[in-house]
Amino acid sequence: MSDRGKLLRRHSWMVAASAAIFGLLLDQASKWWILVEVMDPPRLIPMSSFFNLTLGFNRGVSFGLLAADSPFTPWLLSGLALVVMLGFGVWLARNPGRRHGLAAGLIGGGALGNVVDRLRQGAVTDFLDFHWAGYHWPAFNIADTLIFLGAALLLLGGRRPAVINSHGAAAMPADAVSAALPGLNGTVALKPEREQG
Numbered sequence: 570m571s572d573r574g575k576l577l578r579r580h581s582w583m584v585a586a587s588a589a590i591f592g593l594l595l596d597q598a599s600k601w602w603i604l605v606e607v608m609d610p611p612r613l614i615p616m617s618s619f620f621n622l623t624l625g626f627n628r629g630v631s632f633g634l635l636a637a638d639s640p641f642t643p644w645l646l647s648g649l650a651l652v653v654m655l656g657f658g659v660w661l662a663r664n665p666g667r668r669h670g671l672a673a674g675l676i677g678g679g680a681l682g683n684v685v686d687r688l689r690q691g692a693v694t695d696f697l698d699f700h701w702a703g704y705h706w707p708a709f710n711i712a713d714t715l716i717f718l719g720a721a722l723l724l725l726g727g728r729r730p731a732v733i734n735s736h737g738a739a740a741m742p743a744d745a746v747s748a749a750l751p752g753l754n755g756t757v758a759l760k761p762e763r764e765q766g
Contacts, residue, residue, distance in 0.1 A: 577665045584670030585661060585677065592678020596711040597685060600694045608696070620699055625708045626692035643687035650680045668726050675719030682712030 607614070607622060614622040628642060657673045686693040695708035 574665075578662070580667065581661055581665035581670035584667055585674035588671050588674025589678035589681065592675055592712070592715045593681045593685070596679065596682030596715065599711045600682075600686065600696075603696045604694060613698075619701055620697075622696055623698045623708055625695040626690070627695050627708075628692045640691075643691045647684045647687045650684050654680050668722060672719040672722040672726075675715045675722065677719075679712040679715030679719065682710075682715070686712075 603622070603624065608624040611624040616622060629646070654677050657676060661669055661673045683693045693710065693712070695710050695713075697710060697714075698708045699706045
């Protein structure tokens with residue numbers, strides 16, 4: 570691996586670790602604030618015409634799926650979250666980049682925040698309640714938001730913008746060319762269709 574590749578991989582991991590640590594701390598601080606300061610006693614706090622603070626405990630995963638009263642459920646779901654995080658780690662090692670590192674870090678920090686809740690109290694603390702015309706979205710928390718943002722970053726940022734060379738033609742970055750066509754160095758210009766032939 571080239572020095573540039575090693576630097577990119579190291580930078581990706583630094584971004585991922587920073588995002589994960591920041592996300593975990595933000596999530597746990599928000600849950601502590603809700604549990605200790607805001608919801609003592611537990612109640613519904615209207616914040617706007619479409620948003621409330623409330624207190625809920627989710628023993629399952631998204632939307633309460635897989636919720637069960639078994640004492641093993643928190644351990645099972647936490648183990649599953651850790652396996653998914655390990656998978657993202659392998660994926661990041663194979664696909665380094667700042668955006669990938671940020672996405673993996675947000676997802677990892679959110680997942681860790683919910684793992685901490687499950688292992689500490691057997692359920693995830695949820696407190697954000699959005700609603701409209703009497704319909705409520707299931708309550709969620711900062712960790713869930715981080716996971717959503719990480720996934721959205723991956724889905725919406727899937728394509729790199731084309732590089733335009735000095736001749737106005739689309740060009741492929743040298744690393745993409747090297748990967749696709751070993752032996753070529755530099756940037757390869759792609760002729761517009763009307764000029765090919």
